Amino acid sequence: MAAKTYDMIVIGAGPGGYVSAIRGAQLGLKVAVIERENLGGICLNWGCIPTKALLRSSEVFHLMERAKEFGLKADNIGYDLNDVVTRSRKVAGQLSGGVKGLLKKNKVDVIMGEATLPAKGKVSVTTAKGVEQLQSANIILATGARARELPGLEADGKRVWTYRHALNPPHMPKKLLVIGSGAIGIEFASFYNTLGADTTVVEVMDRVLPVEDADISAFAKKQFKKQGMTIMEKAMVKQLDRSEGKVTAHIETGGKVEKIDFDTVISAVGIVGNVENLGLEALGVTIDRTHVVTDAYCRTGVDGLYAIGDIAGAPWLAHKASHEGVMVADMIAGLAAHPVKPETIAGCTYCHPQVASVGYTEAKAKELGFDIKVGKFPFIGNGKAIALGEPEGLIKTIFDAKTGELLGAHMIGAEVTELIQGYVIGRKLETTEEDLFETVFPHPTLSEMMHESVLDAFDRVIHM
CATH class of the missing domain: 3.50.50.60 (FAD/NAD(P)-binding domain)
Known part of the structure; x- marks a missing residue:
């Protein structure tokens, strides 16, 4: 035929x-x-x-x-x-x-x-x-x-899961280990932790959410710990011993290996x-x-x-x-x-609190040789955030000091996955700090913090 x-x-x-x-x-x-x-x-x-x-x-x-x-x-x-x-x-x-x-x-x-x-x-x-x-x-x-599976840490669908098993779980974890703190790992950690699982996150890099700006990662870690999560950075799961009803994880930190029992493991180590x-x-x-x-x-x-x-x-x-x-x-x-x-594509992570970013981190902007100006504004300074009962958060903006170009924006807090698009459009339209200064943001909204963060980068912040 x-x-x-x-x-x-x-x-x-x-x-x-x-x-x-x-x-x-x-x-x-x-x-x-x-x-x-x-x-x-x-x-x-x-x-x-x-x-x-x-x-x-x-x-x-x-x-x-x-x-x-x-x-x-x-x-x-x-x-x-x-x-x-x-x-x-x-x-x-x-x-x-x-x-x-x-x-x-x-x-x-x-x-x-x-x-x-x-x-x-x-x-x-x-x-x-x-x-x-x-x-x-x-x-x-x-x-x-598809999900990357590391030798010895392969999923079995019973006690060791990939994202697929975690979406349709055979049981509710009581003591959960999440391997990897990228978007997938941290979202599942957030979900199961909120529902009551005793949750431990192991990250091989030196901080959680390692692709995010260092200030956002640090803020996120503080919030996750406050919610009861155990965060282990610069750590590696070397081995999983599986038995009826439990998994013993061999976790290496600082050259020492610790054995900890869990009833469920989610592997989120990339794709x-x-x-x-x-x-x-x-x-x-x-x-x-x-x-x-x-x-x-x-x-x-x-x-x-x-x-x-x-x-x-x-x-x-x-x-x-x-x-x-x-x-x-x-x-x-x-x-x-x-x-x-x-660098024009926003990344969003739907943990609690939410995380969103676009463009260069502060470290990357410096590495690329930019002379930068950095602005920050906390959620606690925003009326809408307080009224919502969501005062924990931060918005950070990074500008080229010479041209006023918006190089990067990084957020953590309520609804930031929706807010980030304002900065995405700003970058696409090659917005400068002057354009953002003169933009009228509606009140009371969370978006006002975006304005204040820009103002802060140029020592013009009002509400802080």
């Missing part, structure tokens, strides 16, 4: 793949998208979305426990973990169904199956009905990534790209540490073959994948394209 021909074939229907497919269809291209598991990918089904649903439940539970502070009465407060998880799965299911509807509306052919690239411009898909042959001059790899069994090496694609090497335009070096999202390397963020997908679809359709710059 002759191969079916498309203008563009996308392998993977996560936030990079399905968005790219829709954009291609909007531009009049004939598009197919291939998915082996769930439309919406890891993000919608087993990542960003269901974790936020879980964290919302723990946030509401936390507020219920604080009812008295707000003049309210709530007795016999509790939760049903199965119901919490069921809500999370329903939210994920609703959005995955939404993606299916969007692809159908845009007349994108959806093929459920496993793809390989037998030759340049060719795709072979193994489906439930057999093997389909497709061809296109433009193929986009959007196969995403690896889904590059296997696609036939990439035979095509001449360069793979570096499980990620496809690309240029700024997501080109792999093999004519007509692109890679977007997690498979193409850091930052491993859904919104980065989506924008890369749109950029590549535009290029294929002959439109002008603008590369996605990593």
Whole structure:
């Protein structure tokens, strides 16, 4: 049977793949998208979305426990973990169904199956009905990534979990070890700790949330400890001894190994790209540490073959994948394209308190040779934060002293994952400190702290 021909074939229907497919269809291209598991990918089904649903439940539970502070009465407060998880799965299911509807509306052919690239411009898909042959001059790899598993620390789904098990847990942890304090690790630590698990976080680097600005990491650690977490930095889990009902972790700190018993372990030590069994090496694609090497335009070096999202390397963020997908679809359709710059992409972590950032940290800005001005403003100085009962937080801004360019913004506190977009837009529009001085922020809002942090960088702060 002759191969079916498309203008563009996308392998993977996560936030990079399905968005790219829709954009291609909007531009009049004939598009197919291939998915082996769930439309919406890891993000919608087993990542960003269901974790936020879980964290919302723990946030509401936390507020219920604080009812008295707000003049309210709530007795016999509790939760049903199965119901919490069921809500999370329903939210994920609703959005995955939404993606299916969007692809159908845009007349994108959806093929459920496993793809390989037998030759340049060719795709072979193994489906439930057999093997389909497709061809296109433009193929986009959007196969995403999966949890990294370290030797000896592999998940078993019973007592040692990856994020997938943590999203649909077989039991409620009583004594929990989380290995890794990046976004995934710290979000699960926050969720289970809030619901009452005795939680320990082990981080191999010298601070939690190691990609964040040092001031934010320090503030976060203080808050996590106040919430009852045990934080172990410059520490490494060397071994896990598994037995019925418990796991003994061998944790090395300062050259000494300590054995501690836990009933549950979550491993969150990074991700690896889904590059296997696609036939990439035979095509001449360069793979570096499980990620496809690309240029700024997501080109792999093999004519007509692109890679977007997690498979193409850091930052491993859904919104980065989506924008890369749109950029590549535009290029294929002959439109002008603008590369996605990593330093313009915001990172958000939905622990309690929330963390968000964009641009350079203070240390990175200095390393790059900038003469900088730094402003900080605490949540305790903001009327809305106090009224909300959320006075713990900090906003930090970093400027180029010579040009007034906003180099970076870093936040910790209530709703900062929503606030950060103001600074993202500011960076995109090449806003200077003068522009921000003259911008009128509404009162009373948390956003006023963004203004005050900018003012503080130039010794003009009002409310501190």
